[in-house]
Amino acid sequence: MEHTTEYKDLVNQNQDFLPGISIDCVIFGFHENQLKVLLIKFGNTQIYSLPGGFIYKEESLDEAANRILDHRTGIEDTYLEQFYIFGDPKRVNPEEHRWIMQKNGIDLPSDHFLFNRHITVGYYALVDFTKIQPHSYLNHEESGWFDIYDLPETIAFDHRDILTKALNSLRLLLDHKLAVFNLMPETFTMGELQSLYETILNKKLLRANFQRKMLSLGILERLDKKWGGGAHKAPYLYRFDSQKAEANKFSNQFEE
Amino acid sequence: MEHTTEYKDLVNQNQDFLPGISIDCVIFGFHENQLKVLLIKFGNTQIYSLPGGFIYKEESLDEAANRILDHRTGIEDTYLEQFYIFGDPKRVNPEEHRWIMQKNGIDLPSDHFLFNRHITVGYYALVDFTKIQPHSYLNHEESGWFDIYDLPETIAFDHRDILTKALNSLRLLLDHKLAVFNLMPETFTMGELQSLYETILNKKLLRANFQRKMLSLGILERLDKKWGGGAHKAPYLYRFDSQKAEANKFSNQFEE
DNA sequence: CCAAAAGTGTTTACAGTACACCCATGT
DNA sequence: ACATGGGTGTACTGTAAACACTTTTGG
CATH class of the missing domain: 3.90.79.10 (Nucleoside Triphosphate Pyrophosphohydrolase)
Known part of the structure; x- marks a missing residue:
């Protein structure tokens, strides 16, 4: 040994x-x-x-x-x-x-x-x-x-x-804080992000409202569509934009 | 010594x-x-x-x-x-x-x-x-x-x-949490409580809205009026009611 | 009667909720 | 075409913000 x-x-x-x-x-x-x-x-x-x-x-x-x-x-x-x-x-x-x-x-x-x-x-x-x-x-x-x-x-x-x-x-x-984005890979779909929140909070969230809220924070950058997956509309990929997050620091409740 | x-x-x-x-x-x-x-x-x-x-x-x-x-x-x-x-x-x-x-x-x-x-x-x-x-x-x-x-x-x-x-x-x-009530004496006026919040947050709050919010929490008991003081309307005294706070635990965002 | 502080009412705006509808895609 | 998941629209609701008004009291 x-x-x-x-x-x-x-x-x-x-x-x-x-x-x-x-x-x-x-x-x-x-x-x-x-x-x-x-x-x-x-x-x-x-x-x-x-x-x-x-x-x-x-x-x-x-x-x-x-x-x-x-x-x-x-x-x-x-x-x-x-x-x-x-x-x-x-x-x-x-x-x-x-x-x-x-x-x-x-x-x-x-x-x-x-x-x-x-x-x-x-x-x-x-x-x-x-x-x-x-x-x-x-x-x-x-x-x-x-x-x-x-x-x-x-x-x-x-x-x-x-x-x-x-x-x-x-x-x-x-x-x-916005620290939870550290748990996501570089790019992710809104569904995956929602799943993270749901898993942490251990409760279901409404898809439509979750999407609106996340986008309204002004911290996500929308990339090209992901085409993979199943028989359904391909979702966008998003990336956490730390620059935007910094810029919006004072317009939302996150960070200090 | x-x-x-x-x-x-x-x-x-x-x-x-x-x-x-x-x-x-x-x-x-x-x-x-x-x-x-x-x-x-x-x-x-x-x-x-x-x-x-x-x-x-x-x-x-x-x-x-x-x-x-x-x-x-x-x-x-x-x-x-x-x-x-x-x-x-x-x-x-x-x-x-x-x-x-x-x-x-x-x-x-x-x-x-x-x-x-x-x-x-x-x-x-x-x-x-x-x-x-x-x-x-x-x-x-x-x-x-x-x-x-x-x-x-x-x-x-x-x-x-x-x-x-x-x-x-x-x-x-x-x-x-409701822990800040530990900073108040047994009885206090709404103005005194507001002053505590203002001092901790280091910013002014609107009197009318503060009062409504505090009362809506359902954790304060209103007592007799305080008659002392200056040339103005005498305020009510309030007491923090830990029983009510316990009962309302699940209807507000405080405590766990 | 007036100033000062306390208490209540009203209007407006915005955020959260629930749900409906449309879009894109692989089978 | 249709089932599935993604994206948007909209009406409803509740809370928060701003401000106006009334009440009480000492001077």
């Missing part, structure tokens, strides 16, 4: 990390009309967790979160923002954690720093699913995408709570 | 605290048409800072924030919520910090834990100004209320950034 840098860091109780604090990333993607999150499955278990990591002593929280995201998805610049800090002293059961690591083939002493109390900062990332190839990590068996409404049964620690909070924060984001 | 428990904790590098993490509280109050925040002035300086503290190893972040708030204001149950985590490694200049402590009559070695990098969790509290008597602390000369729009010139560390972020978060809160 080949060990990564992180593995050595763990075993050697890397002193370059800030003690007692970690980062967990909820990485959202959108694919086939499903809102997906990236989860990691620990080796030799059926237990999933959020991708996370620690903060180097000379790095900011945002830098650490970006580094962790880059490491897991290969994406360097995307929408990434903290949404909550989780600080319950019982949020992680150290016994459960140690058991998981053992199953992973990593046998750590019970006084290892990993099993101390950690506060964790929740970040969510909105990534273009089509550009992502999840990387594997340590000797975790798998890392893969899961429908947010159909998560695995066993999720480690308080990570299910973190996922719930992240989804709630994402819903609030819809009303305030 | 009499020293408090906190003083001894500091000098002895209390090991019961979580290392590397702190809490800073932005305590909002409303008085004489001004949105106030509670600041602390370090002894023998003109430097102000937010009231803050550390987290005991067995306590949650929320518990720690409540404890710190209680300690500073004597209020035990009020609206208190985290709004952001500040994690820039340069957010506090340790030299500045040590200098301030020295001026305070507390001479600590430069490798004291206080001067290590700290991540800080920002909490805001919304308190009823009429019920608060700020407590003094350590040998800080003063702790007092300041108009959020007329802060002291010298504010320590990144605490001015924290204040700005807190004010922005408070403005967002106006649209989503």
Whole structure:
């Protein structure tokens, strides 16, 4: 088994990390009309967790979160923002954690720093699913995408709570910022965009009104028609126009 | 000079605290048409800072924030919520910090834990100004209320950034929750409530429309008239009715 | 009686909702 | 031709904005 840098860091109780604090990333993607999150499955278990990591002593929280995201998805610049800090002293059961690591083939002493109390900062990332190839990590068996409404049964620690909070924060984001366009590919149809909104909000929207509202924001550029697909009228393709969005900043309720 | 428990904790590098993490509280109050925040002035300086503290190893972040708030204001149950985590490694200049402590009559070695990098969790509290008597602390000369729009010139560390972020978060809160009523006394006039909204948003609102909107929420109870005051019609007093608010939870956009 | 503040009414405009209609295309 | 999905039009509704009017009170 080949060990990564992180593995050595763990075993050697890397002193370059800030003690007692970690980062967990909820990485959202959108694919086939499903809102997906990236989860990691620990080796030799059926237990999933959020991708996370620690903060180097000379790095900011945002830098650490970006580094962790880059490491897991290969994406360097995307929408990434903290949404909550989780600080319950019982949020992680150290016994459960140690058991998981053992199953992973990593046998750590019970006084290892990993099993101390950690506060964790929740970040969510909105990534273009089509550009992502999840990387594997340590000797975790798998890392893969899961429908947010159909998560695995066993999720480690308080990570299910973190996922719930992240989804709630994402819903609030819809009303305030244009960041959700980071979840779309470069070009998309109005139907696909509507499907994203419906999936996040978990409710149906009226097609006609959705279209009008989106176009009225003055942030979309209409391209040539897409001809593919089925027995029906071919839809236009749209592109998110960040220039227009910037220009309309003060005429709509989005951004600050 | 009499020293408090906190003083001894500091000098002895209390090991019961979580290392590397702190809490800073932005305590909002409303008085004489001004949105106030509670600041602390370090002894023998003109430097102000937010009231803050550390987290005991067995306590949650929320518990720690409540404890710190209680300690500073004597209020035990009020609206208190985290709004952001500040994690820039340069957010506090340790030299500045040590200098301030020295001026305070507390001479600590430069490798004291206080001067290590700290991540800080920002909490805001919304308190009823009429019920608060700020407590003094350590040998800080003063702790007092300041108009959020007329802060002291010298504010320590990144605490001015924290204040700005807190004010922005408070403005967002106006649209989503009814928590701002915690800033009002038990009874108040519609004009006073409008003044609170205007002060937070820093813009004028139309009296007639504000009144209609507030009443339409169905969360206010109208009491007897207030007869005091000047040469004009005496206003009604209102009381925030948390029962009504609960009942109307699903008929308006507030709360979750 | 008048000024000042409080409370209510009215008009208008715009945004959200629901639904109807037309368009384009592959089978 | 027709079923399917895409795009537009329109009437209805509710809320928000602006402004006018009335009420109460002290001087």
